[in-house]
Amino acid sequence: MRTAARHPEHTAVVTAHGRLTYRDLVRQVERWRDRCASSGLPPGSLVAVPAGDGEALPAAFLGVRAAGLVPLLVDDRQPTRAADVLAAGRPAAVLRVETGEIEPTGAPDGRSLPAGAGYVVFSSGSQGTPKGIVGSAAGLLAFIDWEIGELGLAPGTRVAMLTSPAFDVVYRDLLLPLCSGGELHIAAPAVRTVPAAVLPWLAEHAIEVVHAVPSLSARWLADAPSTTVDSLRHTLFAGEPLYGRHVRRWRRAAPSTRVVNLYGPSETTLAKFGYEVPDECDPGLQPVGKPLPGTAVTFDDIASSGTTDFRQVVITTPDGSLGYLPDTCSDDDLDRLRRADGVTRFRTSDRGRVDDGSNLVIAGRVDSLVKRRGTFVDLARVEAAATALPAVRAACCVQLTTSDVVLVVEGPSPDAAAGLRRPLHAALGSDMPDRVLAVPALPLLPGGKADRRGIEELLNLEVADDGRAP
Template identity: 70%
Template structure:
């Protein structure tokens, strides 16, 4: 079997552990794992993986509920030269099955039990030596796509974030993200590559919005990564709580509005707020904006490119608002591309990977503001044709998000009927029809056909709104309504 190429992430954690062996590395589940113990656990996982006799570059699935032992299983697999795919065993069984069938891992690692078992995969994949992890996109817009990431790309982002936030050893970082999505690596690796403490939230906390803010306060969390709509749900459900220890809140994954920032700062008065942007194809994030204290209530910029990243803007048809173009990202720290058989030809044509780096023609529409900062105004497919006229569903969401009663908003186009339907998460769903008047004042002819209120927006495990699930729900409801009318 070919010798494993040293992993820069494992090397970094070993270096940290050599200087701080007795400091806490991972906290959770009633455990306080020191850096010395983390290395011992990593070595045991490396030995289990080596005993499987798999070729270097072989994918392995790490089936986890997000328990503290996940960190050592990931590091051990990397130390053995394997390519881990974190899979959240708590998510829908259909997604787990689809991801495993697409990835074709040769083994399954179970952090909760310490087991490492071969799958008997008859056609095992072997990925390039520079491959460091596998991830699948959220699937919020369609079928999840498999992406081959580089360990060096992960570490490049983590090093930037350590410097940007000014982190010191001992900093407490929360892990609240589902392990199935690449953004979990911001939670997982930021503390372990800087001598900090990774605080793993119990599953019972992660799935109970009212419990999240009290857990953050009790744990003394100093750095938090969050999705805006999910954090809005935490704010709405939590008892009165003040996060005095929180120094940095970094939002990503969805549009961020100033109104939500002000609400967040009311419970975290000492926290700086950042806004990140970047598709999984370009590794974690490639743009950053520090939101000022005097931000307006509306859509916030995603800021300027990270060092080495180049922004391109391409004309699109229809253009929509003046100055809005397709966002193109070129970076030396991007992915190695899509997993063969795990994306469509259109996706593959938009992603170019080579020795010079990664170039990705995203599906996002953006523009530069007066200060030269990138603002993401929607996706290309958020311009939909309704009865022969284009309607911008991203603009509808932005108008709804600015209304005081709305916690989050998701607008979808139903091809079967042509209707544009706005779904809002509000404390009382019965107030949804009353939102039409203030929306019309902003949108005019761009109004949605219907406004539906929900007490809780359906979310994907990563915290994003589940657009596909909403479309299916609304299509089903429409069919039921038609049957009742007949």
Template identity: 65%
Template sequence: MVDRVGRIVARHPERTAVVSATEALDYRELWRRVNAWQQRCLSLGLPAGALVTILSGSGTGLPPAFLGARAAGLVPLLLDEALPQSQLAAVRPAALLRADEDEVRPTEDANPRTLPPEAGYLAFSSGTQGMPKGIVGQAAGLLAFVDWEIARLDVRPGTRVAMLTSPAFDVVYRDLLLPLCAGGELHVADRTVRFAPPAVLPWLADHGIEVLHAVPSLSARWLDAAGPTLDVLAHTLFAGEPLYGRHVRRWRQAAPRTRVVNLYGPTETTLARFHYEVPADCGTGLQPVGRPLPGGEVELVSLGPPSEYGDTRVVVISTPHGSLGYLSETCSPDDLRRLRRERGITRFQTQDRGLLDPVGNLVVAGRVDSLVKRRGAFVDIGRIEAAATELPEVRAACCLQLASDSAIVLAVAGPDPAAAAELRRKLRAPLGADLPDRVVALPSLPLLPGGKVDRRSVRELLNLEDVV
């Protein structure tokens, strides 16, 4: 990755590389700062593969700090200064780099962690599937994805790519490396933009963004806030959550010229492993995640005897570009069983249920734990969420089973609270026996810092509503 950026510098030193709210760097200045960071890191005398943390905000500091650390042979964990760093206890970094202050200092850890030569970064899972797990990412896997995306999207020198993702989440590497490995422009959104939905569409328009990575739930909030039409947005790549055609249609009203791609792939398999370009005439329902990226394979493995919902099959992904494994202190023995790296291939058994559509596209039909029992019968709460999103008055939906009485409660954002009971009546026909016990309308659904629906917080709100 460092060599790739260096070749861009040699060809286009005067082109704009990074733009923030306070300054713009051309590739010559970016490279000067990369070299300065490399020297700072080398001065620490750390062994190759030593783990370091990079703390950054929303300026131009992150790209040169990351590339400089990699040039020095170190393995970074990116942290967002606006978010808690609760995972640090299990990390044991050798040094802390403050990207926006040009500061580096060794830690006082008596046993700092060193990772294998193939490691390129450390990331933590989002926490939507239990406690966040530390995942050792493969450097070659990052570059393989970036190369695929450059070719797929025809990213060229000058292409403007948005960075709206928090540095604390591994998907930030899609934003960070895509433009810099192709001579494009990385436009870094200030935190006042990232944390304010009404500010996002105007920022995208003002910066002439051409490529955007987004989470469906978060981008729905941007649309709710309204804003200018994004006439130059050429590519929108959604990931992280189920993507419904209804949201795609809303998004295309705001960005009429954009191509929409649905990406899928857990952190364990490096950024994304499946892609599907959503056609112009897509339906309103759940969209496929498509075909594997080059080198990847998918298996649909039966979890047991068929239930009333048929043969439940879990998605298993194999790829040479996947992660190297978990930090053992951050995961369970079952986690270690489901993620294996052998003979250069990562094999990961996800917690997602999948099927193939008639033309061979993978469809993620829900999570394994979205099949719950109510009064002795299975109910698919993922199916309830999908049906709710078909209703025009529903902006977002999250369905959960409450432990207190096993009731299945659907939380929706959009309709007036007084209309919640009417929504349940509308869902009776499409859901039949899967009808939720209650529907609760909330002003909005809480989101995790990465943009996904925060199901744990929704559960807390529903339990509180149940008590009230």
């Protein structure tokens, strides 16, 4: 690593159990590289890396890559998802970070991936069955180089790793500091899984850069309302719509932070759009900004959508993924994601438009336009109106039947939910949901996004308990 050669004695990794210098990290990477090389696996073989508590992850990931193999990070604290990922991924071997061993799986059809593959990640499942995505090594480094330059990072910058290793956005946390001579601070599971612990941990470690999902960070604020993180200089949000109202709340807890809104599906590698939120921002939905170098956006019409304001977003980039793993996706998925002549074209599931400032605005998913009793309802618009209310931290709107659209909000007490109907009706008119329910906390996916399918299952159980037909 060039960074290690320039700064061998600088701190590279900080965990709950101590620190590693760049020289220490390189030695660990070389040990993993040599173990992988001695396994006899052919170049491009897929190797699963269960992450444990995350402390050994940087060296293990870099060691697998140095050996010419392709890592699949697995969060073994999510056993059901981990088992599903391993079954679908069919890795040729498993790297055991706790024992230092490489265990061949013996699978006769273990995956071997093409040159240029940098990692494999499975989608979150928020839009259906998780799909295996072959990430581009060059695309990953292109994004990290862009982010380092955009933020102007210098050696010694402290970057938080709070993301579950099961999702590709962990590579922003992992590689941003290590490619810029900074310090990677890895939060223990006892921190990243307890919302009240996150802001105090950020303050204790004097973190300067953090990547976050809006709804999850709203929970951090709610559970540690008196904590201020004065050290935080850069906050990068992604994964969900970002509202100016949340940015204002976040800046009260981190008064010196710059806020950037990122957008890009896993299929296009980490993020392909960025927007710096101004100090005096509108309280509503924030744009996701302009495309990164080499990226272009076009739009497809949405059939029978009931609106022409927003169209289906199509992203073209040389730095996108190499495609899906065979047998983990549908024919429609393969049609939406194509890699040809060094360029990835992905027809996303999102609706968007370009505003007067040439910034891309994402209004919601294509499937958030639903028909209720013969007319269209925009579930994303309902969520935006709910999130604008002072008492609401997060919101998720789902359709259970063609006559039952339900808004579930996090924040107000169950009794207070009835008081939300009047302001919501004033904002939404005919898009007003049939029911409004309040819960202490929305179910979230491990990556921090709202778990829509989990919410639908809870609502269907409630309907069954009430004796009404779902």
